[in-house]
Amino acid sequence: xxxxxxxxxxxxxxxxxxxxxxxxxxxxxxxxxxxxxxxxxxxxxxxxxxxxxxxxxxxxxxxxxxxxxxxxxxxxxxxxxxxxxxxxxxxxxxxxxxxxxxxxxxxxxxxxxxxxxxxxxxxxxxxxxxxxxxxxxxxxxxxxxxxxxxxxxxxxxxxxxxxxxxxxxxxxxxxxxxxxxxxxxxxxxxx
Amino acid sequence: xxxxxxxxxxxxxxxxxxxxxxxxxxxxxxxxxxxxxxxxxxxxxxxxxxxxxxxxxxxxxxxxxxxxxxxxxxxxxxxxxxxxxxxxxxxxxxxxxxxxx
Numbered sequence: 001x002x003x004x005x006x007x008x009x010x011x012x013x014x015x016x017x018x019x020x021x022x023x024x025x026x027x028x029x030x031x032x033x034x035x036x037x038x039x040x041x042x043x044x045x046x047x048x049x050x051x052x053x054x055x056x057x058x059x060x061x062x063x064x065x066x067x068x069x070x071x072x073x074x075x076x077x078x079x080x081x082x083x084x085x086x087x088x089x090x091x092x093x094x095x096x097x098x099x100x101x102x103x104x105x106x107x108x109x110x111x112x113x114x115x116x117x118x119x120x121x122x123x124x125x126x127x128x129x130x131x132x133x134x135x136x137x138x139x140x141x142x143x144x145x146x147x148x149x150x151x152x153x154x155x156x157x158x159x160x161x162x163x164x165x166x167x168x169x170x171x172x173x174x175x176x177x178x179x180x181x182x183x184x185x186x187x188x189x190x191x
Numbered sequence: 192x193x194x195x196x197x198x199x200x201x202x203x204x205x206x207x208x209x210x211x212x213x214x215x216x217x218x219x220x221x222x223x224x225x226x227x228x229x230x231x232x233x234x235x236x237x238x239x240x241x242x243x244x245x246x247x248x249x250x251x252x253x254x255x256x257x258x259x260x261x262x263x264x265x266x267x268x269x270x271x272x273x274x275x276x277x278x279x280x281x282x283x284x285x286x287x288x289x290x291x292x
């Protein structure tokens with residue numbers, strides 16, 4: 001119980017830091033702390049494979065992506081100080097909304113007694129619930145379609161990012177070539 | 192499982208609403224995207240908690256799917272941020288009003 005309280009405090013503190021930090025880089029650090037605490041929480045819930053996935057995919061891939069974009073955007077300019085800070089004005093309605101939602105969740109969960117299933121074996125033992133073998137068996141037998149959909153989602157994301165971010169996007173380039181093949185090369189505009 | 196499952200759900204709710212506050216109150220799209228990651232993670236925490244409660248690893252599969260979608264969302268969202276920055280030199284969602292009706 002004491003471990004859970006410590007983890008919960010670490011997660012809430014780091015989440016608050018992420019949301020209130022002045023610069024996005026600080027937010028990334030807060031988010032990293034949050035992800036690591038969450039991975040440990042997954043371990044206490046018999047989800048060891050997901051704990052590793054959390055570290056590898058979130059802390060390893062997504063956060064690095066954020067850091068790269070921050071480095072890309074803040075080179076040369078100071079884009080993040082643009083405009084007035086609207087946090088104080090928006091904070092009260094947002095906090096009010098959050099408290100109301102939290103009260104709703106507490107009311108919904110508070111009265112229910114959940115009896116957790118007994119799981120033989122400890123976290124990390126081979127073949128126990130949540131281990132790699134258990135997760136892989138479930139993923140590649142009963143849940144093969146979700147796994148294939150995962151691959152499709154990632155492929156769509158990659159194609160989308162290439163189309164969006166490419167300097168000379170393949171969406172636009174062929175169109176120009178086609179137009180010029182119909183109307184001939186465009187005349188230079190006299191200025 | 193010495194900690195009652197309700198405690199995990201409450202923790203997830205707290206994290207979720209911290210993330211909601213971040214999305215609403217912040218104007219920096221990068222921090223908004225990070226707040227969205229907080230939302231994904233709190234949903235995952237509930238999924239994993241109830242997978243443990245029922246002893247059924249379908250919740251783990253669902254959390255795996257959510258992680259994938261979060262990765263795709265982060266990649267697309269950051270690409271959009273980069274494009275908007277290239278066009279407007281601003282990183283403030285209030286300045287981006289080209290689609291305003």
